[in-house]
Amino acid sequence: xxxxxxxxxxxxxxxxxFRGGFQPPVGNRQKRGVDVxxxxxxxxxxxxxxxxxxxxxxxxxxxxxxxxxxxxxxxxSPITLFLAKKLMEMGREVxxxxxxxxxxASEAAAIAPEGPLEASRWGxxxxxxxxxxxxxxxxxxxxxxxxxxxxxQHFPTAVLVMDDGF
Numbered sequence: 001x002x003x004x005x006x007x008x009x010x011x012x013x014x015x016x017x018f019r020g021g022f023q024p025p026v027g028n029r030q031k032r033g034v035d036v037x038x039x040x041x042x043x044x045x046x047x048x049x050x051x052x053x054x055x056x057x058x059x060x061x062x063x064x065x066x067x068x069x070x071x072x073x074x075x076x077s078p079i080t081l082f083l084a085k086k087l088m089e090m091g092r093e094v095x096x097x098x099x100x101x102x103x104x105a106s107e108a109a110a111i112a113p114e115g116p117l118e119a120s121r122w123g124x125x126x127x128x129x130x131x132x133x134x135x136x137x138x139x140x141x142x143x144x145x146x147x148x149x150x151x152x153q154h155f156p157t158a159v160l161v162m163d164d165g166f
Contacts, residue, residue, distance in 0.1 A: 059148040063160045077125055080163040084136055087159055095155045096133070097147045097162040098126040100140035109141030109150055125163060 048054040066080045084094045100106035100123030112122055112130065117138075119127040126140045137155060139147045144162065151160045 059145055059152055063148060063162060065162045067162075067164050076164050077129065080161055081129060081132055084133060084161050087161070088136070093155060093158040095137045095139060095151050095158045095160050096129055097139045097144070097151070097160055098123060098129065099142050099164055100126055101142075101164075103140070105140040106142050109139055109143045109147035111150055111154060112138040112140050129163070 064083060066076050066083065080096060084096055087094045103119070103121060103123035103126075105112070105122045105126075112126060115130075115134075117127040117130045122138075122140050126138050129136070130138060137158075139150050139160075141147055147162070148160060151158060
């Protein structure tokens, strides 16, 4: 198991290359700079909502949003898998939302088809999640409100677990 004794549980034993556990983020200057910019932009968004400039949306409930101010490598996908697996073990219906970063599917939001996903079409994280948790529906796209609306329409009783939901 990993240092925390939980993350490795979300991966089947046959997938040992993903069982390395949580790796702390690399602390290089470029990455920290991007994190600071991201933090600033995110806080501007919150101020805009508080001032009434931007309206908060509530398209689906419940939603678990896994994210951090780290751009990558902070363990969001393994935590998403862990939460989804535990919720499913508790008898809850789960839908996983992924950005599909860098893929054609990331433009808006779409429900991924059943079966294996091509990383070139849907993104590497959705393909990995489908491989490790094939029974979970996946919604791919950067438009998070649209993804939540799709979840509400097609899976109204599901818990939407958003990977990198910030």
